[in-house]
Amino acid sequence: MIPMDWIYGLIGGLMIGGAAALYLLVNGRIMGASGILGGLVDGTGRATLAERGLFVAGLVGVPALVALAGAAPDTRITGNLGLIVLGGLAVGFGTRMANGCTSGHGVCGISRFSVRGIVATLAYIGFGAVTLLVVRHWMGAV
């Protein structure tokens, strides 16, 4: 019996890929969350402000409607604000430095057989795993 979580994962994944396909084939853009948000907040995406803003509005707004209906799951995020700030800074800085995150390098890059996307994905999963090993298993945090 396949765990339900995996089936939901697959269905959600197909929706994510469908969104990326729509954004590519209709709008002609790569659906990368860090690039879309980054261009919005650092001033580099001035020419495409409305498109970026409305994408983010949908990304925040549709789950918010689900949350309003009382159907949103818990994020189970850590309560340690120091870790949250450190993690947030690293994710923001790193994804802009590498020009992509899980959606851009991962979903859009791997499906294009992009060497950069594949290498980036191996690197962030590898370093994420090492982080879990050190912080969770050796230091006992997170």
Next chain:
Amino acid sequence: MRGLMAFLAGGLFGAGLLVSGMTDTEKVQGWLDFFGAWDPTLAFVMGGAILPMLAAWRVAARRQRAVLGTPIPVPADPVIDRRLIAGSALFGFGWGLVGLCPGPALASLSYGGVEGLVFLAAMVAGMIGWRGVDHFRAVPEAM
């Protein structure tokens, strides 16, 4: 039209993240926890997301332009440099530490509590921080 489609794509992305369970930081950290209680769900999400995009890239390869007239993005030069590796390593570190990446951090904004807001604020600060560093590196003569 362009804005509406962007809103719809963003909305479908957000709904997919929610359905997939990827706004649950424990599930993401579970995927990265290869040496503990490993949770393979993220592989199903990634696999599921890549399938429609494999088809989309095949369609895109036969077209010059997207439906709304924008040229299909050309592939980046296949350069594996320090910036790609170091940036991805830093991203992986933060991702492992908290269990959120940029998409889910936005998707869970309405139900992620104060902690989710703080994460998003720090992430935005990091993005602007990179812009500052990059700008500084790009124009050393402006010193």
